[in-house]
Amino acid sequence: MKIVFAKRFQKQYQSASEQIKSDFSGRLGVFMKDKHAVVLNNHSLKGKLKGYRSINVTGDWRAIFRESKDRNCTIFVLLGKHGDLYR
Numbered sequence: 001m002k003i004v005f006a007k008r009f010q011k012q013y014q015s016a017s018e019q020i021k022s023d024f025s026g027r028l029g030v031f032m033k034d035k036h037a038v039v040l041n042n043h044s045l046k047g048k049l050k051g052y053r054s055i056n057v058t059g060d061w062r063a064i065f066r067e068s069k070d071r072n073c074t075i076f077v078l079l080g081k082h083g084d085l086y087r
Contacts, residue, residue: 004074009063011068012079016061016079024079031055035074049086057064 005013013021032057040055045064054062062085064078078085 001035003028003032004073004075006075006077009076010081017081019059020061020079023061024063027055031074031086054085057086 013024028042031040031042035055036042042053042055044050045052045054048056049064052064054064054086057079060071060081060083062078062080062082063076064085065074065076067074
């Protein structure tokens with residue numbers, strides 16, 4: 001599986017705390033082994049983010065992604081706090 005990080009995701013990642021970066025790295029490792037692991041709470045989104053999916057990074061932080069049409073590539077597009085992402 002190929003993982004790509006959108007420019008906006010990279011910017012949000014760079015401004016995140018070291019703890020969030022570490023937590024995301026751990027969750028990305030789990031995601032790469034089993035993207036539907038219970039700890040990730042991988043779920044589809046509705047509304048303006050329809051077509052995207054979300055995983056839990058921490059209790060309040062989420063990483064939003066979409067899969068390419070052939071599902072060979074996962075593109076992480078947003079990283080942030082639940083309240084900031086879903087307004």
